[in-house]
Each structure stands twice: as structure tokens, then as C-alpha cells.
Amino acid sequence: MTQPGKRAHRPSRPSRAHPPRRPATPERPPIDDPARRAALDVLRAVRNDDAYANLVLPKLLRQRKITGRDAALATELAYGTCRAWGLLDEVLAECVDRPLNKVEPVLLDALRLGTYQLLRTRIPAHAAVASTVDLVRADLGPRVTGFANAVLRKVTDRDEAGWLEVIAPARDEDPIGHLAAHTSHPRWIARAFADALGSTGDELADALAADDQRPEVHLAARPGEVTAEELAAMTGGDPAPYSPYGVRLEAGSGDPGDLDAIRERLAGVQDEGSQLCALALTRAPVEGADSRWLDLCAGPGGKAAMLGALAVINGGTLDAVEVAPHRAKLVEQITQGLPVTVHVADGREPGLEGTFDRVLVDAPCTGLGALRRRPEARWRRMPEDVGDLTKIQRELLTSALGLVRPGGVVAYVVCSPHLSETEGVVSSVARATGATVLDARTCFPEDMPGLGDGPHVQLWPHRHGTDAMFCALLRR
Numbered sequence: 209m210t211q212p213g214k215r216a217h218r219p220s221r222p223s224r225a226h227p228p229r230r231p232a233t234p235e236r237p238p239i240d241d242p243a244r245r246a247a248l249d250v251l252r253a254v255r256n257d258d259a260y261a262n263l264v265l266p267k268l269l270r271q272r273k274i275t276g277r278d279a280a281l282a283t284e285l286a287y288g289t290c291r292a293w294g295l296l297d298e299v300l301a302e303c304v305d306r307p308l309n310k311v312e313p314v315l316l317d318a319l320r321l322g323t324y325q326l327l328r329t330r331i332p333a334h335a336a337v338a339s340t341v342d343l344v345r346a347d348l349g350p351r352v353t354g355f356a357n358a359v360l361r362k363v364t365d366r367d368e369a370g371w372l373e374v375i376a377p378a379r380d381e382d383p384i385g386h387l388a389a390h391t392s393h394p395r396w397i398a399r400a401f402a403d404a405l406g407s408t409g410d411e412l413a414d415a416l417a418a419d420d421q422r423p424e425v426h427l428a429a430r431p432g433e434v435t436a437e438e439l440a441a442m443t444g445g446d447p448a449p450y451s452p453y454g455v456r457l458e459a460g461s462g463d464p465g466d467l468d469a470i471r472e473r474l475a476g477v478q479d480e481g482s483q484l485c486a487l488a489l490t491r492a493p494v495e496g497a498d499s500r501w502l503d504l505c506a507g508p509g510g511k512a513a514m515l516g517a518l519a520v521i522n523g524g525t526l527d528a529v530e531v532a533p534h535r536a537k538l539v540e541q542i543t544q545g546l547p548v549t550v551h552v553a554d555g556r557e558p559g560l561e562g563t564f565d566r567v568l569v570d571a572p573c574t575g576l577g578a579l580r581r582r583p584e585a586r587w588r589r590m591p592e593d594v595g596d597l598t599k600i601q602r603e604l605l606t607s608a609l610g611l612v613r614p615g616g617v618v619a620y621v622v623c624s625p626h627l628s629e630t631e632g633v634v635s636s637v638a639r640a641t642g643a644t645v646l647d648a649r650t651c652f653p654e655d656m657p658g659l660g661d662g663p664h665v666q667l668w669p670h671r672h673g674t675d676a677m678f679c680a681l682l683r684r
């Protein structure tokens with residue numbers, strides 16, 4: 209995990225944190241605080257083991273039988289602290305008398321958790337400080353409780369807006385850095401969103417703010433098995449606004465894996481934007497044969513399941529390529545009973561016979577379009593990841609254009625709005641291969657607003673309520 213970008217102005221830092229106003233009492237036994245304990249353990253796993261908060265936390269809540277208000281508090285604290293990680297570190301850097309990398313990591317995790325409560329929750333300051341000090345005492349003994357108490361007391365000198373005045377660049381000098389700090393994003397990500405949106409103002413602010421909102425769960429009805437209306441009635445959700453197979457469930461409506469419709473494979477969990485990108489591939493006009501489809505990056509299989517079910521209706525087949533064996537297994541499981549053949553192979557040279565009428569390249573990417581789903585992801589991704597990914601994205605798209613027949617269609621899809629991964633990849637491959645770029649907007653719902661000037665489609669959470677999926681269509 210990284211620190212966010214450079215601050216515009218750093219006030220002089222006190223050589224010591226304020227002395228504690230209420231001395232720590234080392235002999236006091238730690239309070240029983242399952243919610244904060246769980247949140248702290250999640251932060252440690254994220255920092256130490258590169259774990260994903262949204263996978264660790266539910267498991268931990270189940271194991272420890274934490275439910276109800278405690279579960280809600282643990283979720284708010286764990287996810288909120290992960291999202292605000294960079295902001296919290298900037299504030300803590302102002303309140304600690306040494307570089308943060310000289311603070312014991314276990315202690316720093318607790319300070320982040322305490323600072324999050326102080327700046328971004330309505331938990332009373334005394335409770336936020338005391339509960340954090342208790343956690344520190346339980347983990348590290350009494351030797352650093354005074355330090356933790358003093359640092360958190362210093363944090364209480366200002367609220368979040370007050371600290372942002374100290375650490376954020378001025379709006380008129382650096383509008384992107386200003387919004388990045390105010391929405392707790394690394395500056396390079398805010399810059400990438402600004403470039404894709406053509407905005408450094410309100411729309412950029414909305415796009416960044418959407419990453420902090422808890423996403424609804426989207427389901428995809430299995431085509432030919434059940435309609436979106438039937439699925440909505442079975443699950444208590446609402447038919448989605450754009451995908452004919454989509455259903456949206458309210459955020460926090462429980463584990464969708466428990467739904468009968470999912471267990472019986474009548475539906476899968478799939479972002480509505482992903483559904484629309486898979487459907488766009490099937491909607492692009494092709495002349496002549498239309499029965500051999502290929503998914504070149506198939507794991508874990510959400511789009512392969514949808515394409516496989518549509519292939520049944522179409523009287524065709526789908527070949528699904530995935531380089532990672534364990535992910536290929538997931539594709540096999542999710543497409544059981546469908547006319548899908550799974551190959552464990554590198555999509556750049558999959559060694560498949562013949563050509564295909566339609567090919568999907570749902571390429572590995574930075575995932576900057578799904579930050580709302582992965583609380584820590586914005587701080588884990590690095591700008592230098594983009595170069596490695598665009599190389600493989602170009603290679604996979606080039607390979608797809610070699611595997612599709614003349615007149616056939618390739619859909620290039622990434623879950624990112626970063627222009628290097630989107631327009632940059634498509635234009636360089638189209639130039640090198642002579643492929644024709646189609647207007648992808650014509651393969652998305654007619655009434656879908658905010659699709660821009662084309663030819664590609666970029667979806668956004670703040671505009672469409674979907675992940676920020678990108679879709680380009682190319683004809684060989």
C-alpha cells in the first residue's frame with residue numbers, strides 16, 4: 209500500500225505529539241470490542257498479506273459469529289479505513305514526530321482505524337480514542353499506549369475539512385489534486401478519470417465520489433432459463449434499467465450466494481455493465497455464419513456463462529480460453545450444461561483450430577472501473593502497472609483479430625476508464641492490423657444516456673450505476 213501523492217503545503221510538524229489529556233492506564237483490561245477487533249484484523253491482512261478486504265471480512269464475521277450492529281460497524285470501519293487509507297496516512301504524518309515508516313506497522317494500523325473513526329464517523333472522539341488505545345494495549349502491551357493516545361488526541365485538533373485545508377492542494381492551483389485529496393484517491397487515478405471524462409470539475413468529483421458508495425448487487429438471469437422479471441420476483445430485486453437480463457438488489461441485502469436462483473444456476477452475480485458488454489458482442493451485425501464464438505480471457509466465467517446460454521438459443525457453441533488453471537475450473541463449473549469448451553491456454557497463442565465468427569477479449573486490466581467493489585484497490589494499484597497491462601492487452605486484441613474470420617466481430621472490453629487501456633490499445637491495434645472500428649453505441653440499449661460521441665462505449669458508476677466498463681467493437 210502506498211502513500212498518496214505529494215502534499216502541496218506541509219505545515220511545520222511538532223517534534224512530539226501532544227501529551228495525553230487522559231493518561232493511559234496500562235493495567236485496565238481491554239474492552240470486548242468484536243467489531244473494532246475484526247476491522248483491525250482486516251487492515252492487517254490487507255497490509256501484510258495483500259488480502260482483499262471484501263473477501264477477508266465476510267469470512268472473519270462468519271468465523272467469529274459477529275452479526276447485527278457489530279457486523280455493520282466492523283464493515284463500515286474496515287471498508288471505510290481501506291478507502292480513506294491515503295488520506296489517513298497524510299493526516300497521521302502531520303501528527304507523528306517521525307516518518308510513518310518508522311512506526312510499528314501493527315500500531316500504525318490501529319492509528320488508521322482510530323483516525324478514520326475520528327474524521328469520518330459520528331463515533332464520539334473519546335470513544336474512538338479509548339477503543340483504539342485498548343486495541344493497542346491488547347496487541348502491544350502498555351509501552352505504546354501513551355504514544356497512540358497522544359497521536360489520536362492530536363488528530364482531534366481538526367475535523368476532516370480542517371485537515372484537508374492543511375494537506376490538500378488548493379483547487380485553483382491543482383484542481384485534480386484537490387479533488388483527489390477530498391475524495392481520498394491517489395492523484396494518478398483522479399488524473400486518469402479526468403482524462404477519460406474530459407472534466408476536472410463537478411463530473412470528476414461525482415465519478416470519484418461514486419467509488420465510496422456501496423454498490424448494489426447485480427444479477428444476470430440466465431438467458432433461456434428465466435426472465436429478468438421472474439428473477440426479480442424470486443429475489444425481491446428490481447429489473448435493471450438497461451440489461452434485458454439484469455436485476456438489481458439493494459446494497460447490503462445479504463449474501464447473493466444464498467439465493468435459490470443462484471444456487472440453481474438460473475442466474476449469476478454480474479455487474480450490469482459486464483452484461484451489456486457481453487451482449488454488445490452478440491448484437492454487432494455479421495454476415496453469413498454466426499455459430500462459433502470465442503471468449504479469449506474467460507475466467508472466472510461470468511461472460512462465458514451469458515454467452516454460452518445465448519449460444520444455446522443461437523444454435524452455436526462457445527470456446528472459452530483461460531490461462532490460469534484454477535480460473536479455468538471456475539469457468540467449467542459455471543458453464544456446466546452449456547455448449548462451452550474450456551481450454552487452459554494463453555490467449556495470445558491458444559492453438560485453436562479454425563476461425564470464429566465472434567470473439568470477446570475481456571482483458572486483464574487495472575480494474576480502476578470497479579474501485580467501489582474493492583475498498584483497498586485504489587491504494588494498491590500503481591501507475592507503472594498500466595504499461596505492463598497495455599502490452600498484454602494489445603497482444604490479446606491482436607491475437608483475437610487473427611482468430612476471427614474476415615467479416616467477424618471482436619469485442620474488446622476492460623473494467624477501466626484509463627485511456628491507455630481503452631482508446632490507446634484499440635487505436636494502436638486497429639492501426640497495426642487494419643481492423644475497422646465499429647460504433648459500439650449502436651449495440652447498447654437505445655435509451656441508455658451518457659454514451660458520448662462514440663465510437664467506443666465507456667460506462668460509469670455515477671452515470672449508469674454500473675462499473676466503469678469500456679467496450680470497443682472491431683471488424684476484421
Ligand SMILES: C[S@@+](CC[C@H](N)C(=O)[O-])C[C@H]1O[C@@H](n2cnc3c(N)ncnc32)[C@H](O)[C@@H]1O
Pocket residue numbers: 482504505506507508509510511512529530531532535553554555556570571572573
Ligand atoms: C477481466 S478477467 C475476465 C473476466 C471474465 N471474462 C468474466 O466475465 O468472468 C481477465 C482474465 O484473463 C485471464 N488472463 C490473463 N492473461 C491471459 C492470457 N494471456 N490468456 C488468457 N487469459 C488470460 C486472467 O486470468 C483473468 O481470468
